[in-house]
Amino acid sequence: MAVSIERRPAASARPVFFLLLAAFAFLRGVAADGPASEETPHRRFEYKYSFKGPHLAQSDGGIPFWIHTGNAIPSADQVRITPSLRSQRGSVWTKNKINFEHWEAEVTFRVSGRGRMGADGLAMWFTAEQGLDGPVYGAADQWNGIGVFFDSFDNDGKKNNPAILVVGNNGKLVYDHQNDGTTQSLGTCLRDFRNKPYPIRAKITYYKKTLTVLINNGFTPDKEDYEFCTKVDNMVIPPEGFLGISAATGGLADDHDVLSFLVFRLTEPGQQPPPPESEIPKEEKDKYQEEFQNFQQELDKKKEEFQKEHPDVQGQPIEDLFESVNDREIRQVFEGQTQIHLEIKQLHRQLAMILDEQRRYVALITEEVTKKGTAVESGQELLPRVAEADRLGAAAPAAGRGGRHGDVRDHPALQRHQGASSPGQEGRGEPGPAQRTESCREGGEVPRGSPDAFLLVHHAFHNLRRGPVGALLLLHHVQESTGSSGKEVLLIVSNARVRL
CATH class of the missing domain: 2.60.120.200 (Jelly Rolls)
Known part of the structure; x- marks a missing residue:
């Protein structure tokens, strides 16, 4: 079977080869006939x-x-x-x-x-x-x-x-x-x-x-x-x-x-273009010839006047006083090379300025990245506190309307810093987000960097996930009470993966 598989392409390639050969011969014949019928015309500049x-x-x-x-x-x-x-x-x-x-x-x-x-x-x-x-x-x-x-x-x-x-x-x-x-x-x-x-x-x-x-x-x-x-x-x-x-x-x-x-x-094609002389009428040709003779006479007069005014150069040919075509071309070449050299020097200066400015930008960016890396490392120190909050929240009894970590009012941190809720309020059911925020405001200031402050924020967000407005108000209050920056509070929320 392997032999037959190898021979089939060779057998099928023969008709394709002959077909391509016939197409090539046809196109060659068309190309041979084309120029005879579509020959380009003769062009002459006017x-x-x-x-x-x-x-x-x-x-x-x-x-x-x-x-x-x-x-x-x-x-x-x-x-x-x-x-x-x-x-x-x-x-x-x-x-x-x-x-x-x-x-x-x-x-x-x-x-x-x-x-x-x-x-x-x-x-x-x-x-x-x-x-x-x-x-x-x-x-x-x-x-x-x-x-x-x-x-x-x-x-x-x-x-x-x-x-x-x-x-x-x-x-x-x-x-x-x-x-x-x-x-x-x-x-x-x-x-x-x-x-x-x-x-x-x-x-x-x-x-x-x-x-x-x-x-x-x-x-x-x-x-x-x-x-x-x-x-x-x-x-x-x-x-x-x-x-x-x-x-x-x-x-x-x-x-x-x-x-x-x-x-x-x-x-x-096949027609002879008319000679250029036949296009100029005799009157116009005579006119141009007369103008040329007048120009030549004026030039000779100017030469004589120049020799009279400058007797010291009478022995020198007047043509030597003027720049020849070759001298002008050489001068233009040198002037062009000088201009190119000056342009390259200017480009080199601009490129050096761009590179220097790029180095400064890279230094500034590196410094900013280093600062942000230090801030992230300090934020990672808060993760053990969040883990402690998860552990304490899981141990707390469930309360309210099916909260996973219990009512935030039952947490020791809230009781220690703001006092426990009155029995009358518990009998009326779980307070709304605004009441919780008010209770936090009545509790007084929470020391900056206190672990209880981080536990308070963490459990408050878990308990208030059904009330986004109250949660945001509580977040603002905790930020003012603890003196923490907004980045620190947001870092706690991000690591706790809270969804309002």
């Missing part, structure tokens, strides 16, 4: 429709090949479309129209604010005309084209924001602000793009009349970690248009910062 740092803005505050309006603030590393102030609007738009059929835009941005909620949001545009200012995220309404909206504020109260929407318009529709554009959106996805540790990246692709939106959620520094957001098929847009990005704030405000806007021309 600098005239893009911007990025570190030298984003010019000396006059403008962006090459772009215009900015409203409250937009260009800087060397980014463009702040709107600052975190109320009722702000801003936008940036390309100066020239895009005249190619397929394109892809990669936008890197941050939306950050102090509040849990922000407003209003940010939008990316492809429109037939520049929407320089308006109520739709800082751009004009009734646009002809498409807009990809990053909506921060929940206007309709349906708790479906922050969200990303794709809204198309033929130039006649008015944007539905009250419903956050959900009645007009062609595609949407819920993504929280506020206050992320890394910049958000959006990739918008228009290829073969299909618009696709991919999002990098900003949780990782990986630039290619995109996830699918939405897709719109059979989408017709104007053949030429401007690219833009806008933002707006309302009663709530966020900083809307765009770090880069990169545009790529997409060419179908």
Whole structure:
């Protein structure tokens, strides 16, 4: 039987092996046919429709090949479309129209604010005309084209924001602000793009009349970690248009910062992309050439003026007086290393302070634990007294209404410190908790630390288990009479395991 059991898996494994082999061959054939039909298009970067740092803005505050309006603030590393102030609007738009059929835009941005909620949001545009200012995220309404909206504020109260929407318009529709554009959106996805540790990246692709939106959620520094957001098929847009990005704030405000806007021309496989020279008109090319010549002439004049004002350096090449690219890179490397060294030293100081503070906390906690351990050991000395109380309570005769340890009034401790009860009271039956408490109060003070005081408390709780209020009053009276602390009395009760 052992041999047959070992051979059965081998026999049954053969069909499974052939099945897996056939599936692998099928998948390999599909993979071989896939690239032929789904080959990726050719991408070419278009600098005239893009911007990025570190030298984003010019000396006059403008962006090459772009215009900015409203409250937009260009800087060397980014463009702040709107600052975190109320009722702000801003936008940036390309100066020239895009005249190619397929394109892809990669936008890197941050939306950050102090509040849990922000407003209003940010939008990316492809429109037939520049929407320089308006109520739709800082751009004009009734646009002809498409807009990809990053909506921060929940206007309709349906708790479906922050969200990303794709809204198309033929130039006649008015944007539905009250419903956050959900009645007009062609595609949407819920993504929280506020206050992320890394910049958000959006990739918008228009290829073969299909618009696709991919999002990098900003949780990782990986630039290619995109996830699918939405897709719109059979989408017709104007053949030429401007690219833009806008933002707006309302009663709530966020900083809307765009770090880069990169545009790529997409060419179908098998087609040759047009040469770059054919895209620049002759008039524009002549204009750039003339500007370059004028700049070169001004530079030569400044060189001559500098040599006249500084005759002592006429024999030296002027280029040696300026920092070369290699020298600047080396200087930046050394400056960066120095800064890193200073930061590490600061972190080391902070870590030493934290460790010192931790040592003090540990010392204080150890001291408190030692004190509490001493208190517990002193409390353990009370246990023999509780055992003595149990022994005496078991020997006492039962009285009252079925008490286990007899009436507390019959205990010698109570008789010695407060006197015995009168026969008239015994004839009327067992007194209630309030009467017992009163009798204890009439008995006078009980010496602190007296064994009779502990016996009194122990038997009183056993006898008064049916009257919690009276027991608590008696406990308070005994605490005042004996001068004992509340912890000592509670320790007696806990060790006696009394249940009221």
